[in-house]
Amino acid sequence: MPYGELELIREIRRKSLRNSEFIRFGIGDDAAVLRPRKGEDLVVTTDFSLEDVHFADFHPPFAAGYRCLARGLSDVAAMGGRPLAAFLSLALSPxxxxxxTKTREFLRGLHAVADQFGVVLAGGDTAGAPGKHTVADIIVVGAVPRGKALLRSGARPGDAIYVTGRLGGAAAEFEALRTDPKAFRKVKPDGMHPHLFPQPRIAVGHRLLKLASSCMDVSDGLSTDLLHLCEASGVGASLHADVIPLAPHSTLDQALNGGEDYELLFTSRRSVPRRINGIEITKIGIVTEGKNVSLLQKGRERRLRRGGWQHLTQENR
Amino acid sequence: MPYGELELIREIRRKSLRNSEFIRFGIGDDAAVLRPRKGEDLVVTTDFSLEDVHFADFHPPFAAGYRCLARGLSDVAAMGGRPLAAFLSLALSPxxxxxxTKTREFLRGLHAVADQFGVVLAGGDTAGAPGKHTVADIIVVGAVPRGKALLRSGARPGDAIYVTGRLGGAAAEFEALRTDPKAFRKVKPDGMHPHLFPQPRIAVGHRLLKLASSCMDVSDGLSTDLLHLCEASGVGASLHADVIPLAPHSTLDQALNGGEDYELLFTSRRSVPRRINGIEITKIGIVTEGKNVSLLQKGRERRLRRGGWQHLTQENR
Structure with a gap:
């Protein structure tokens, strides 16, 4: 039996707590009412999850819902923020x-990551999708100490470049999933499945508030993302290919250009521990003067090229 | 020539100011950074604008963009809020x-209403749409004095029920537009076109902070919306059909069930002026005890039925 809109809203709302210290009023009015704490800025991010763009038929709907919110949380982590509230705009395909079952599983995945990170679903919108594709847009609101948000623009020549965790795993898992979806049916968010269940680095991001000069998450691919960071900071960089931490079964190309690892890329000139909250931190290069971003591999240096995904052109460049 | 994603972002960003008192950092990082004022709560709302659901081929794209943001602003008005920042998630159809031209006109319409109400586009997401339909989701963040947000739940028996402006005009204009789109090509946001250019009642909403016991905007249709308000407040109502202010060329049915007028529906037991900021205010009924919501017409009383739009079932009930 198909959903009515009010029924869908009830389903979304079911697990949404109301009236926390931060969320004075959640789902059920024209807008949610949030009460920021004194001395804090808010960070706000929106991320589409479009069927056949961000997830496909071979994705378990639970994972599609999990990824939908996890990607938004990763943006908050990249700002050094503490996520508080999420808003879901969801248009169901016929x-x-x-x-x-699909919709319930999607919402169950979304609620799972919300619970894991203490985020409350505080509002959103619902509709019937105009075409054959389910459309979701997730908005995440987080808090960060006033004036302390980690920006992309703070990198300075001489800073070291770091990355959390391992790269390329999401691309490798995506390939494996596409080849044999059945093998992934019972997979769980255990931190070992970077594509299906990316783990936003919230705790690390919080620690980086005192350590990093700049930060962003690795969503489009290390190559594209590092170029963005360098552009925002007006600096160059030298990236050391041989020390980039590869995820199991992944290649350097996947680490550089695969994207969607949702690890943190950051710069610092301070002493950075090798692990933060149990997550490996690896030094992968150095910020330089000028605008050149180069890749050093086996003693050879070449210009780093954008290899990540660009929407609309629909291709990996 | 088709858009690339970076180019689209530049186009969206072009007219977006940065670094206001409220928006410490807008488009260009992993998330926007907002700095709420002391003593204020924030209100947050999201609204889809889906091609062939919320707008169609016969809508000038300028109007589709205008409506996209105006609808979000109306939710902020309904909370008594001052809109500050908007976020646009936009997936373009092929x-x-x-x-x-279509995309530029859509953005021009969106920027027009942003300028009109002093709202800054502070972020969002972009993508290629998976199907044939352009998909937009607008998020609006506003501010309201702490603890003063107008909720739907504050109506008490004995309160009078009011509505701003006139109703049914959006439905009437929609019919006319669908019949003869060419006649509407050169129409402008002059306050006389409730469907194409709804005027969010921001200034009225602000004044209602000191007058109204409950408030919401008329988006689904007066019948459905009044029932929502009564349900949220745990009250009944008696609605006087003969005094509902009809827009020119519109019928009572359009006023009750047409929806999308984006006027404010509110309750008060205080003395309410006949005009607020130049907008007519009309008393249309009274809040009652119990749960019955009735419609009084020419001396006869009948039960008010939901007549507005419900998504997913894809029909007017």
Whole structure:
């Protein structure tokens, strides 16, 4: 039986707590009412999860819902923020509206990551999708100490470049998933599945407030993202290919250009521990003067090229 | 020539100011950084604008963009809020990505209403749409004096029920537009076109902070919306059909069930002026005990039925 809109809202709302210290009023009015704490700035990010763009038929809907919110949380982590509230705009395709299991699993995945990180679903919008594709847009609101948000623009020549965790794993897992979706049916968010269940580095981001000069998350691919960071900071960089921490079964190309690892890329000239909250931290290069961003591999230096995903052109460059 | 994603972001960003008192950092990082004022709560709302659901081929793209943001602003008005920042998630259909005029006009309409109400576009997301339909989701963040947000739940028996402006005009204009789109090509946001250019009642909403016991905007239709308000407040109501202020060329049915007028529906037991900021205010009924919501018409009383739009079931009930 297909969903009615009010029923869908009830389903979304079911697990949404109301009236926390921060969320004075959640789902159920024209807008949510949030009460920021004194001395804190808010960070706000929005991320699409579009069927056949960000997730496909071979994704378990639970994972699609999990990724939907996890990606937004990763943006908050990259700002050094503490996530507080999420808003979900969800337009169901006719197929999803008919098949309640898909929608329920999607929401269950979304609620799972919300619970894991103490985020409350505080509002959103619902609709029937105009075409064949389910459309979701997630908004995450987080808090950060006033004036302390980690920006992309703070890198200075001489800073070391670091990355959390391992790279390329999401691309490798994506390939494996596409080849044999059945093998991934029972996979769980255990931190070992970077594509299906990316782990936003919230705790690390918080620690980086006192350590990093700049920070962003690795969403488009290390190559593209490092170029963005350098552009925002007006600096160059020298990236050492041989020390980039590769995830199991992944290649350097996947680490550089695969994207969606949702690790943190940051710069610092302070003493950075090798692990923060149990997550490996690896030094992968150095910030330089000028605008050149180069890749050093086996003693050879070449210009780093954007290899990540660009929407609309629909291709990996 | 089709858009690339970076180019689209530049186009969106072009007119977006940065670093206001409230918006410490807008477009260009992993998230926007907002600095709430002491003594204020924030209100947050999200609204889809989906091609063939919320706008169609017969809508000038300028109007589609205008409505996209105006609808979000109306939610902020309904909370008594002052809108500050907007976030746009925009996925272009192949046709919109090819035809830059459509996208530019959509953004021009959106920027027009942003300028009109002093709202800054502070972030969002971009993508290629998976199907044939352009997909937009607008998020609006506003501020309201701490603890003073106008909720739907504050109506008490004995309060009078009011509405701003006139109702049914959006439905009437929609019908006319669908019949003869060419006649509307040169129409402008002059306050006389409730469907194409709804005017969010921001200034009225602000004044209602000191007058109203409850408030919401008329988006689904007066019948549905009044029932929502009564349910949230745990009250009944008696609505006087003969005094509902009809827009020119519109019927009582359009006023009750047409929706999308984006006027404010509110309750008060105080003395309410007949005009607020130049906008007519009309008393249309009274809040009652119990749960019955009735419509009084020419001396006869009947039960008010939901007549507004419900998504997913895809029908007017």
């Amino acid at each position: 197929r999803w509206a008919q098949d309640r | 046709r919109w990505a090819q035809d830059r």
